[in-house]
Amino acid sequence: MASSSPLVARTLPALQRSLETLRKRHASVALVPTMGALHDGHISLVRLAKRRANKVVVSIFVNPTQFAPHEDYGSYPRTWKTDAAKLATEGVDLIWNPDAALMYPEGFATSIHLEGPATAGLEDRFRPHFFGGVAIVVAKLLAQVRPDVAIFGEKDYQQLKVVTQMTRDLNLGPRIVGAPIMRERDGLAMSSRNLYLSPEQRKAAPALHRSMKQVVRLLRQGEDPAATLKAGAKLITDAGFKLDYLEARHAETLAPLSQIGREPGRLLAAATIGTTRLIDNMKI
Structure with missing residues (x-):
């Protein structure tokens, strides 16, 4: 267990003072952006960050701009005490925990226009507001913390590609690193939203991953892509899901794959069971 609790900053002056302390002796800094409700998937990001930098900053901020009015911003799990204890155990150096009024002060009027991976027809087709909200909060976090590296999970694969593109295009500085998906023993991708699943839904949920496998x-065996994706979609819906998409895409651009096996591929899916929407992806 870590010998001391992390520093906690909730204002920009406190954040800057804490970062100056961390950066003494030219220490490198990694940022792990989160919305809290931390699970083992998040902890894997923290551990990767510790391998990539001398000091680790974790942000905890439930970002209102990436939720549509009908989505779960108000009910999104907020577990500060548990989260802080987990980060202390992992030896995190600083927790950045701003509130919405700091991140979006009165009169806030800036947005980031996104194309490329953000308009691939995946999450953007079903949550058109989402990446605009992600882009502005990530840009602000990177400007506030000025990390050398920032860690994002591969579970939100399209988000990872959007953030990577934006950071490169705007010369924001840090290297963006993707961390592998962490899964439960039955294959379900770890997610804070798994807490919403009823016992029956939790039992059925791993069918999404099994079908994708x-x-x-x-x-990989060379079967017809269209027929294979159609059959996979039926497996998912037969398990009780409402399927948004099951798509084979280029792993970097997210454009439709022209030839399976000739270019890096990724299978991506989003589906709802009960009222809980789950996403997952796998390398092809």
């Missing part, structure tokens, strides 16, 4: 196996 089957699709990837058949695609």
Whole structure:
């Protein structure tokens, strides 16, 4: 267990003072942006950050601009005490915990226009507000913390590609690093939203990952992509999901794959069981 609790900053002056302390002796800094409700997937990001830099900053901020009015901003789990204890155990150096009034003060009027991976017809088709909200909060966090590296999970794969593109295009500075998906023993991708699943839904939820594994196996064997994706979609819906998409895409651009096996591929899916929307992806 870590010998001391992390520094906690909730104002910009406190953040800057804390960062000056961390950066003494030219220490490198990694940022792990989160919305709290930390699980083992988040902890894996923290551990990767510790391998990539001398000091680790974790931000905890439930970002209102990436939620549509009908989505779960108000009910999104907020577990500060548990989160802080977990980060202390992992030896995190600083927690950046701003509130919405600091991040979006009265009169805030700036947005970031996104194309490329943000308009791939995946999450953007079903949550058109989402990446605009992600882009502005990530840009602000990178400007506030000025990390050398920032860690994002591969579970939100399109988000990872959007953030990577934006950071490169705007010369924001840090290297963006993707961390592998962490899964429960039955294959379900770890997510804060898994807490919403009823016992029956939690039992059924791993069918999403099982179906995707089957699709990837058949695609790698050279089966017809359209027929394989159609069959995979049926497996998912038969398990009780409402499917938003099941798509084979180029792993970097997220454009439709022209030839399976000839270019890096990623299978991406989003589906709702009950009222809980789950996303997942796998390398093809």
